[in-house]
Amino acid sequence: MRIHFIAIGGSAMHNLAIALHKKGYQITGSDDVIFEPAKSRLDKYGLLPEEMGWNENRIPKELDAVILGMHARIDNPELLKAQELGVKIYSYPEYIYEQSKNKLRVVIGGSHGKTTITSMILHVLNYYNRDFDYLVGAQLAGFETMVKVTEEAPVMIIEGDEYLSSPIDRRPKFHLYKANIAVISGIAWDHINVFPTYADYTLQFDKFIDTIEENGTLIFCSEDRDLKEIVEKSKAKINKIPYAIPAHLVEEGITYLLPEKTSLKVFGDHNLMNLNAAKLVCEKLNIDASEFDIAIASFTGAAKRLEVISADESTNVYKDFAHSPSKLKATIDAVKTQFTNRKLVACIELHTFSSLNKDFLKEYAGAMDQADEAIVYIDLKSFEQKQMKPFSENDVQEAFSNLNLKFFNDSTKLKAYLLRLNYKNTNLLMMSSGNYAGFDLPELAAELKK
Structure with missing residues (x-):
């Protein structure tokens, strides 16, 4: 089987490409940008595109199928060529x-x-x-x-x-x-x-x-x-x-x-x-x-799901994928219930389209109430990329129904604030479906202990 992946660098896409390669299929792929760990994984199996970008010449009529990722656009030249040639096109779930x-x-x-x-x-x-x-x-x-x-x-x-x-x-x-x-x-x-x-x-x-x-x-x-x-x-x-x-x-x-x-x-x-x-x-x-x-009994959890970054007799540091209101509340409640004698500093990075929508932001009301210190971070670039109007601290506090909540849109100021806090008998919970403000979390955890 000859299969070409359009947008091969996606999380599920590159893993499926590797799986089919292991099955003996002939796999090619393309993308305009590929990040780690997809880049190294694809390279390990000889599946990393030699050049980034789209090229309709990668779509010969002899292909058995094209698998199309969400990262591609409907006017993608490789997609258009596959449609023109009548090559069978699948989404990865198909x-x-x-x-x-x-x-x-x-x-x-x-x-x-x-x-x-x-x-x-x-x-x-x-x-x-x-x-x-x-x-x-x-x-x-x-x-x-x-x-x-x-x-x-x-x-x-x-x-x-x-x-x-x-x-x-x-x-x-x-x-x-x-x-x-x-x-x-x-x-x-x-x-x-x-x-x-x-x-x-x-x-x-x-x-x-x-x-x-x-x-x-x-x-x-x-x-x-x-x-x-x-x-x-x-x-x-x-x-x-x-x-x-x-x-x-x-x-x-x-x-x-x-x-x-x-x-x-x-x-x-x-x-x-x-x-x-x-x-x-x-x-x-x-x-x-x-x-x-x-x-x-030996299950330690999936990556970024209450993943322990650092733990000792006084302070645990966790990272979690929580980003929606229900996930945020459940994750905070879990840590507070497990460690009733410790304070909790909870920091959420918002960056999804839903969370940056001012009407949807109201869905977060009360979600961080169980945290002793509630912090929201939004990178200003997230608003720019999505062409949306930035929130003020007051917007966020009102939406979360929490006037004590701290709001940051500068990662340097956020880090400085986190490092000033006292972590004796206190856990830190960092939550994001993005990149956690660009922080190296093990490094941050080590700095907290100093």
């Missing part, structure tokens, strides 16, 4: 389905927690040496790439994103996988540039339920009232299994799963709910509850 249509497909959807649930399932399957393919949205310990596709594996575990599939395919990615077993972790409005109202957004999950194969299984969070209502109203011919927070206790900063008192390396109500979802999936894959508990 191609993932092509690679898995003869397998049992487990699809993890939801506004939050899907990477963690997927990661937990992969960890447990790997612990018991099961053969499986996968697509996950974060780098995991013990897994070289974020995508694996083979001929032999009988099952594929897929993290199902609700964002658009490609520039020419406006369907949400998770609508294309046709799950046999599906999970929905919860619904919290996001991507307002595509789904301008909450009703538009929730509709995508209703449609996702309809894509589940007949007599398949939906595992859903019953503590999300809107989700529960959608599931109960659905007429899809599927089995519906609810889940919630499992029985547990927290002692001296460690969370234990009951009744066996299994110690966990992760914590927080959302992680515990994620764990319950993963357990139900694994039971469907013939791993019983006791086997699951043994394996999950």
Whole structure:
């Protein structure tokens, strides 16, 4: 098979390119810019384009397929040439389905927690040496790439994103996988540039339920009232299994799963709910509850999901992918609940289209109230790039309903402020789906201790 990737540098795209290369396919690709770690990974396998930029001569009529990434535009010259030649064009979720249509497909959807649930399932399957393919949205310990596709594996575990599939395919990615077993972790409005109202957004999950194969299984969070209502109203011919927070206790900063008192390396109500979802999936894959508990005890979490940067008897420093209102609140609450005797300095970097929209910003009201020190950072360049009007400190304080909140749009001033604080019996939580104000977080953690 000869396959060309347009926008090969994307997170899922470059991992899929490597996976297909390992499968023996002939892979080429292009992009206008490729960042690390994609650049080094592609180079390792001889897949890094010799020149950056687009060139229609990369599209011969002999190609079996083109896989189109979201980074490309609809007027991309390589895309236009492929359309002119009649070459089959796939979005990457479409191609993932092509690679898995003869397998049992487990699809993890939801506004939050899907990477963690997927990661937990992969960890447990790997612990018991099961053969499986996968697509996950974060780098995991013990897994070289974020995508694996083979001929032999009988099952594929897929993290199902609700964002658009490609520039020419406006369907949400998770609508294309046709799950046999599906999970929905919860619904919290996001991507307002595509789904301008909450009703538009929730509709995508209703449609996702309809894509589940007949007599398949939906595992859903019953503590999300809107989700529960959608599931109960659905007429899809599927089995519906609810889940919630499992029985547990927290002692001296460690969370234990009951009744066996299994110690966990992760914590927080959302992680515990994620764990319950993963357990139900694994039971469907013939791993019983006791086997699951043994394996999950060694799960340390996915990258950037309450990832420990530094820890000692007085101060822990975490980084987390939290950026939407629900994720922000859940992450702050998790750290405060786990460490009741420590103060919490919480800093969120906002940079997504939704978070920089003044109307949507109101969705963050109360999200940082549990933090002892709440800080919001927005790089002024983010507004410039999106051609949006910058916020003032007052705008942010009002939207978050927190007049004590500190606001920064200069990373140098933010760093100076963080270094002035007293971290005795205090944790620092840095949250972003971007680059954390450009900080080297291990270096920042070391400076705090000085």
